Amino acid sequence: MRIDERYINILIPYAFNDLMKRGFVPVSSALYNKKLEELGLACEQRQKLPYIYEYKHYFTSPTIMQGWTDDMAEDGIDKKEREYIRNAPISNIFVKGYNFCLPKPVLDSFLRNSKGKVAFHLSDKIVHLNKFLFNDSKASFTWLLHNNPEALKDLLLSYGYDTNDAINKLVLKDISTEYANVEDVSGLINTFIRKVYDKKPHMEIREGLMKTILRLPVNDKNVMWQIILETYIDYLLRKDKAGCPYWLSHFTWEERYKAAAYLGYYLYKDRLRYQQNETTGFANELYYNDEFRDNLEKHHYFMLPGFKETCGKIYEEYDFLVKTSHTGE
Structure with a gap:
């Protein structure tokens, strides 16, 4: 099932609550925007990028590790390409107000069947990425190094995070x-x-x-x-x-x-x-x-x-x- 804006708006508070339960510490807008600036995704920076899409509660940014290629934007982005970028699972979502991020979701990936009951559950990868990026968690960074190094490399390849x-x-x-x-x-x-x-x-x-x-x-x-x-x-x-x-x-x-x-x-x-x-x-x-x-x-x-x-x-x-x-x- 493809998730559109309506589904994502429903998803956001569930994702945030799950992050909180698993040790994520909410961050201020000032700290969140500072991190976005480090990733080249501050408001004034992303306004210049034609492949970033703004919504009321979030914006999306395609990533190289998930299939984005800069060739798509070289000669401008046509209607067909815009549809692909908007809807294909190649983007990260950065949530405004709640101040966290998650890969562009496929609904099934957040639902876990436990003893016959369906529960909402973010992957460990998402939890640790947020705790590293926004809480500066050394433990989460170590976890990512050993279990999801691709997410870390993508920060440099897609966002120029080279510090x-x-x-x-x-x-x-x-x-x-x-x-x-x-x-x-x-x-x-x-x-x-x-x-x-x-x-x-x-x-x-x-x-x-x-x-x-x-x-x-x-x-x-x-x-x-x-x-x-x-x-x-x-x-x-x-x-x-x-x-x-x-x-x-x-x-x-x-x-x-x-x-x-x-x-x-x-x-x-x-x-x-x-x-x-x-x-x-x-x-x-x-x-x-x-x-x-x-x-x-x-x-x-x-x-x-x-x-x-x-x-x-x-x-x-x-x-x-x-x-x-x-x-x-």
């Missing part, structure tokens, strides 16, 4: 596994960067994910991140689309230059931890790619601390290598 190191490490583990299997970045969509199709399409950079790389132990396993970042930069700056993941074409050259700058910045910070000084593909791009270098200058190296000086040093060292190779010294 939690443990969640970032879950996503990084997936990235490293994906890269080890295919040795390119085709499967890394919506990880370090994401194209958001709102009224003014733009790129999100998950800088928190890059910062987590710098907090990983220095060892032979984690040095692989330098290879992954190098590969990502290489694809971002390729003029030839052949062999590039289809989703990279969603980004403008301005966006690709910015993303390459951020990735290069954290690449060299990580190389410093490993005391590495051999040349890189990023150095090659910085030396030969005038458009990329000019873009860095135009944007003041994106105000990344010390990046201008780092790039100057990289350029000088590469220039020395090029000139000595030509003279045969």
Whole structure:
């Protein structure tokens, strides 16, 4: 049975009461809205997103882990797609006033038959997600890590929630596994960067994910991140689309230059931890790619601390290598 607005309005108080019985502490509107802002879902933020639907008592937001793809919004959303987004079970519901969230429900999933009696019962996953998000419960976070890591990863993939190191490490583990299997970045969509199709399409950079790389132990396993970042930069700056993941074409050259700058910045910070000084593909791009270098200058190296000086040093060292190779010294 598909649940429409009328059913959801009936469902809300039952869901809230069940949450309360199982340890959820009600939160103020101020705290709730602060968390929504962290997820990019504050009122003024979601007004720009054409795939979020507002109702009197709640709003819906489609999630990547439940089947949403940004391709649907790339060329605008037509009537058929709107119907699908509204009614398919691909969204989270964020309830106003009661201040909690739950996946877009299928009625049967909340009904439990116990000794011949039908009772309303939220899944443990929903309860712990709410207690983690809105009550900052460490116990619920630990439960989710072990029993529903997909919900945690979805917070980063769908909402750009990149301020939690443990969640970032879950996503990084997936990235490293994906890269080890295919040795390119085709499967890394919506990880370090994401194209958001709102009224003014733009790129999100998950800088928190890059910062987590710098907090990983220095060892032979984690040095692989330098290879992954190098590969990502290489694809971002390729003029030839052949062999590039289809989703990279969603980004403008301005966006690709910015993303390459951020990735290069954290690449060299990580190389410093490993005391590495051999040349890189990023150095090659910085030396030969005038458009990329000019873009860095135009944007003041994106105000990344010390990046201008780092790039100057990289350029000088590469220039020395090029000139000595030509003279045969």
